[in-house]
């Protein structure tokens with residue numbers, strides 16, 4: 049698998065938009081005149097840490113524009129209505145108007161928060177996603193979903209606000225802590241499992257190069273994994289059907305995260321366990337062979353992702369799944385692998401089958 | 413001008429939707445099965461006063477559904493992020509999900525607030541507008557604009573969230589205090605002035621019947637006036653061009669409202685003065701004759717709407733217009749009548765011309 053220096057792929061959604069892969073931060077400024085409407089004012093929303101690392105490179109290309117920075121503290125807690133309100137005050141203070149362009153420079157938290165701000169400020173202004181975490185590059189920057197949290201739940205208030213473009217510079221990943229890499233790897237492996245057997249095989253054969261962050265191998269990994277996301281959201285932007293496949297591992301993982309009160313388990317680790325549980329369930333239903341279940345577990349294990357959660361209570365975990373907002377009319381909607389590189393939406397898993405899957409990951 | 417018992421007109425926007433005029437609250441329930449997706453849960457958002465008056469009639473038709481009421485105190489101040497957050501908590505408490513239908517039962521405040529809630533809750537749920545003020549029936553319920561205010565300005569955070577349908581029962585207007593009628597009349601007369609000379613003439617000849625709330629005459633007035641709004645937003649849902657015509661009188665009126673700190677002048681009164689100022693300016697530029705300026709003033713006067721604001725400072729008012737969010741690149745965008753029943757967007761009014769128009773309404 050080879051990729052050119054940089055490439056453009058298109059999200060064929062309601063309004064289509066380009067995802068630029070392997071570009072450089074410095075060049076974004078030179079791209080802006082290509083937008084259909086002139087840019088006069090730019091708001092960059094980011095974390096201080098990310099600005100320290102990459103703000104200078106981005107600003108280099110933006111010399112011709114009036115630019116203001118809005119700095120948001122790091123952390124999931126910042127995806128809030130309170131922060132939205134503060135961003136609004138600051139934006140108005142800088143004279144932001146309907147022609148303002150918002151640039152979200154950071155990971156999924158910045159992408160979701162700045163994206164939601166852009167979707168509602170003056171009934172919607174333009175947005176460019178500049179993802180700087182692996183998770184954001186392969187997943188959250190693509191597809192238009194933006195949101196803030198609410199005390200009662202994650203991503204409860206949000207919108208579909210597709211960006212003008214996604215601008216992905218692979219070199220920003222060099223500074224990413226390994227724990228953050230893990231979060232992105234879990235989603236990338238999920239993409240391979242649901243839609244790209246070749247990528248799955250690539251993950252199996254390139255373990256060392258990926259762990260050593262070989263730039264060429266990462267380039268391929270990110271390109272291929274983000275392409276899966278592009279392909280799926282192009283077919284189903286509003287999650288009426290096939291986009292649901294991206295939730296593989298997430299119903300289980302989310303139950304685990306909430307049961308553990310978001311302590312002691314990262315999102316990536318939750319997804320990893322969730323993928324294993326879904327694999328066991330798929331195995332029990334005959335959707336995949338036991339050898340394939342083992343292949344999935346082995347792959348996750350090779351990347352240091354967890355595949356077992358000794359000590360958890362299966363009944364409690366099942367209970368947590370009752371509250372999943374994707375359930376419909378009391379029925380649990382689960383995504384199950386069907387072979388490697390393919391997945392299905394299943395509505396007919398019984399509580400006993402789900403319990404058995406939890407048992408498997410608990411006993412490891 | 414005659415209208416049938418009830419009629420349906422369609423907003424031909426990005427996604428088209430019907431406006432039912434002259435229906436009855438009781439019948440909404442029987443209409444719901446006609447929606448493309450099944451309704452399982454309904455949230456009615458309204459004021460206590462409106463529920464006391466009309467909640468029972470609406471509920472009569474909703475016996476087959478699981479319905480919860482969310483009651484919001486009256487007043488413009490309720491269009492806030494804080495109220496949005498409280499609605500979210502309450503909605504989740506009632507088990508609202510992506511299939512929930514929101515019914516906004518009330519005037520423009522409820523329509524804007526409940527509409528914005530529906531646009532962001534779980535990234536967007538369905539909405540039916542049931543307008544119960546004249547302003548909401550002829551104006552705010554149509555066109556998809558929803559918003560909340562922010563300490564820094566009105567309608568700063570919002571969205572375009574077109575409803576599934578607008579359900580208009582004229583009989584709800586019977587209980588409307590006259591001051592609220594005035595707000596709607598100012599917008600209705602504005603509709604006539606920018607796009608419907610026949611309606612303008614109707615307003616001129618039916619003064620007494622309208623003031624006495626003759627139901628048949630009101631039926632015609634609301635139907636005809638809301639049709640103007642439907643026609644305009646059908647051509648330009650996102651306000652890229654012609655929808656801007658609906659702002660006639662509003663740049664002046666808004667300057668007056670802010671200069672007077674929203675005290676001593678209602679929105680309708682501000683619009684009335686604003687229409688007169690725009691008429692004077694149009695007269696000075698030769699867009700309308702002085703006789704037409706007088707016709708406009710006479711019509712507003714006949715409905716008890718103000719046409720002069722003695723004692724105000726024209727320079728201060730001009731200053732207020734500097735901050736109008738519709739201005740572009742320092743230029744003031746003004747809507748001016750061009751004859752009766754027609755209007756244009758003007759970008760080339762000088763400050764002196766605007767000052768002269770203010771002078772005219774100040775000296776009366």
Ligand SMILES: NC(=O)c1ccc[n+]([C@@H]2O[C@H](COP(=O)([O-])OP(=O)(O)OC[C@H]3O[C@@H](n4cnc5c(N)ncnc54)[C@H](O)[C@@H]3O)[C@@H](O)[C@H]2O)c1
Pocket residue numbers: 095097098101122123124127154155156157158160180181182183184187188189190191192193194203220221222223224225228231
């Ligand atoms: N919108 C979607 O479709 C979607 C999909 C998946 C996840 N998400 C959301 O994404 C969020 C998680 O995103 P995340 O995993 O990127 O976490 P994150 O945005 O919190 O970033 C993780 C940390 O890495 C730091 N960081 C960012 N870029 C860096 C870099 N290049 N070098 C060093 N440090 C860097 C950040 O400052 C932060 O502290 C969640 O809120 C989740 O809900 C959204």
Ligand SMILES: NC(=O)c1ccc[n+]([C@@H]2O[C@H](COP(=O)([O-])OP(=O)(O)OC[C@H]3O[C@@H](n4cnc5c(N)ncnc54)[C@H](O)[C@@H]3O)[C@@H](O)[C@H]2O)c1
Pocket residue numbers: 459461462465486487488491518519520521522524544545546547548551552553554555556557558567584585586587588589592595
């Ligand atoms: N979205 C849009 O396109 C748009 C257009 C114009 C105005 N607006 C907004 O509309 C709002 C003003 O709306 P409004 O003028 O309807 O005011 P409103 O919604 O505040 O209603 C006025 C009062 O009338 C009461 N009321 C409502 N229906 C009644 C009835 N049938 N009988 C007796 N009392 C009744 C209400 O409880 C309220 O106290 C503003 O916030 C404005 O920004 C929005």
